[in-house]
Amino acid sequence: MSKQINVALIGNPNTGKTSVFNALTGLNQKVGNYPGITVEKKEGICKLPRGVKAHIIDLPGTYSLNASSLDENVVIELLLNKNDKDFPDIAVVVSDVENLKRNLLLFTQIKDLEIPTLLVINMSDRMNYKGISLDIDYLEEHLKTKIALISTRKNLGIDNLKTLIANYKDISIEPCLNASEIDKEYFDNLRKAFPNQLLYKLWLVITQDVNFGKTDRKEIDAVANFKTKSKSDLKRLQQKETIKRYQFINNVLKVGQTIDASQAKDLRSKLDRVLTHKVWGYVIFFFILLTIFQAIYDWSSIPMDFIDSSFASLSEWTKNQLPKGAFTSLLAEGIIPGLGGIVIFIPQIAFLFLFIAVLEESGYMSRVVFLMDRIMRRFGLSGKSVVPLISGTACAIPAIMATRNIESWKERLITILVTPFTTCSARLPVYLIIIALVIPDGRFFGLGYQALTLMLLYLLGFGTAIISAYILNKVLKIKSKTFFVVEMPNYKLPLFKNVALTVVEKTKSFVFGAGKIILAISIILWFLASYGPGEDFNNAENIIKTEYASQQLSNDELQQHIASYKLEHSFIGITGRAIEPAIRPLGYDWKIGIAIVSSFAAREVFVGTLATIYSVGSDEEETIKNRMAGEVNPILGGPLFTFASGVSLLLFYAFAMQCMSTLAVVKRETNTWKWPILQLVIMSGFAYIVALIAFQFLK
Amino acid sequence: MQDTLANLKRGEHAIIKDVSSIHIPLKLLEMGCLPGNSVELVQLAPFQDPMYLNINGSHLAIRKETASHILIEKIV
Helix, strand or coil: CCCEEEEEEEECCCCCHHHHHHHHHCCCEEEEECCCCCCEEEEEEEECHHHCEEEEEECCCCCCCCCCCHHHHHHHHHHHCCCCCCCCCEEEEEEEHHHHHHHHHHHHHHHCCCCCEEEEEECHHHHHHHCEEECHHHHHHHHCCCEEECECCCCECHHHHHHHHHCHHHCCCCCCCCHHHHCHHHHHHHHHHCCCCCHHHHHHHHHCCCCCCCCCHHHHHHHHHCCCCCHHHHHHHHHHHHHHHHHHHHHHHHHHEEECHHHCCCHHHHHHHHHCCCCHHHHHHHHHHHHHHHHHHHHHHHHHHHHHHHHHHHHHHHHHHCCCCHHHHHHHHHHHHHHHHHHCCHHHHHHHHHHHHHHHHHCHHHHHHHHHHHHHHHCCCCHHHHHHHHHCCCCHHHHHHHHHHCCCHHHHHHHHHHHHHCCCCCHHHHHHHHHHHHCCCCEECCEEHHHHHHHHHHHHHHHHHHHHHHHHHHHCCCCCCCCCEEECCCCCCCCHHHHHHHHHHHHHHHHHHHHHHHHHHHHHHHHHHHCCCHHHHHCHHHHHHHHCCCCCCCHHHHHHHHHHHHHHCCHHHHHHHHHHHHHHHHCCCHHHHHHHHHHCCCCCHHHHHHHHHHHCCCCCCCCHHHHHHCCECCCCCCECCCHHHHHHHHHHHHHCCCCHHHHHHHHHHHCCCHHHHHHHHHHHHHHHHHHHHHHHHHC | CCEEHHHCCCCCEEEEEEECCCCCCHHHHHCCCCCCCEEEEEEECHHHCCEEEEECCEEEEECHHHHCCEEEEEEC
16 A cells, blocks of 8 residues: 545635645546445545655535435545545545634534544635634634644645645544433433444434445444434434534634624625625626626637637548548548547537536525525525526536436425536537527627627526426426525635636537547447448449439539449438438428437537538538528528528427436436436427427518 | 514515524524524515525425424514
8 A cells, every 4th residue: 555645625615624625636637426426526646745646536515424325425435435546545625714603513523523624714815804803723622623624725834734734643533522412311312222333423324324345234233223213303403513613613613713704804795695685686787697608609719719720620531632432531531520529519518617617616506596586486496596507508417417406305396307508518519610600690789699699508408498488387386395494605806716617627528528429429320431341332423324324413513423332322312211201391301300300419520410411512612601601401402501490499499308318317416217217208399399390480 | 573584575584583493493404494593585485485595595495384483583
């Protein structure tokens, strides 16, 4: 074993725990999932003094060890399982200087588990500003720990923190309180039954409904059977425990902390007065959304044009440089255009993630939750549903996982069911290319028509989500208690490093996640489009030459006819034409049909698919957009992408449930296939009908 | 009759007297909503609900329904 210390970062939400993690690990971090569950696991490596290395885990934020969600379960499962390979040698509790009292609750709980526990007090740069002073020596003595006073914003105290972590063996493991004092008789019995076990650990095992790993299982089961108290009695005891802990904390802080309220400059109340105002609050929220959409359009157009033309040249260059053959053609006509179809959207997706990260980091998102709760409740949702609905604009998968903090099951289920209606970033590529094709390039009060159309589509997504929620609220007969507790954190200027890391991380996982699927699909599509059965495909050259023998066609024109004839009789052409009757009333041809079918793997595949299909057999260097603009409607003549078919396609993508990963997550979060199947059938059926009506009405 | 938190007006301060444990989630207690602690109404959301409170130094928002299960005594 090398000298590597396991460090667990634990803390309340909004304490800057992730900033501490970023400050310690820098770019040496990776994000994954805990096995079997969709809780994000962040870990990294940090170099400590004297050549010691620390393996740091950033555990999900929690207010206490009384877990009420999957994310919080992760924390207590790790802390109670000594056999876990990540079991911490030292727990680092991150608190913030303004909410020390509340943060210490969690600290005293972890301390009682007899794990060396270090207290980090973050945001120390705000102490003067808030009129707070601390007696660190007194606090260290009474909390029986070492304290690291740091500021991640000003980059202060990080080296000291590293030294303290390296010297973790110096930290006392003596608990702060005596758990048995809350009910002496009960705890004495418990002690007699399990003499070798830590009392507080037993108490947690009894009160928490979590999985403790195989090795511990046997004895834990025995403990679980020990339940001699009813649920409500246990809850009363937990309440007693909480009160007891706060008494202890209040006593310690009475001496260790002084707050001079007259020194405090209150930015919070000034900002709150405006941002949660009954009129201005909503107006500001609306303008923030509007700015985001305008920015996504205007700021990303330059890098996007550059990427688009680069991929077209790359494809052309590959074709010219490599020897002619199946491999070159697969590369130039299958893989490169397919990947180009996703890479082009990196600028826009990065901007979207950037805005969401800034809204979350600044503390503004909680104000939106506060502002929207009463309205959302009317639709059977919670104010907290706003967060999934907004982050659903990035991706429905993390959004559905973000519903876990909604206390009421009914509100949570409805949020899960309607979130896929919000315009996720995978729809963005489809929208952008179709809008570019069919919506004119004018301006209306300084806002581009195209940006407005995009904004409308986002509003349509939200609107549909809300209306479906209203219907579901009436239809679903579920009784559940509704609780709603949301912390209103301080306003903070987002840290550049945090935001940048989030954007890079999320964009990377979006591109690679989608990239893999797109790569696979474009190879399959290329194969299906380049080969075909029977006489029509293999003898295309002769058939076309005979057919056009009477006309004087240039060689180029002849080649074009041959290529499109071949495509029509390839495997993909045959499949496409088989499904064409179903989609023709919507204004689509068989190529779009293939793109829609492949979109069920992931929506963003649409553009890549069309790019691949269109580029097979075409020799010219062209951008995806130009190729699509050049497509001719086989029945009506004229361009295939008209206003009518474009709008119909936009609406189809707005409503249809076309994401297998989302269905899988919904299954996991609701524990049944019932809800995802219902989503698939109802959403896609609705999409078909709306697209049909739109096309028939507009054409 | 005792006053509940739901009746607190903007800017008013009070001391929490009792919380009915059946109706109050443990999480709220952990955030400082316990007998003896002070509470101030910072702001009401549009439509008078939810309530934005400062309980014992923690800023949080809860719904009126929940607040009606928390007994208080106003400080004049």
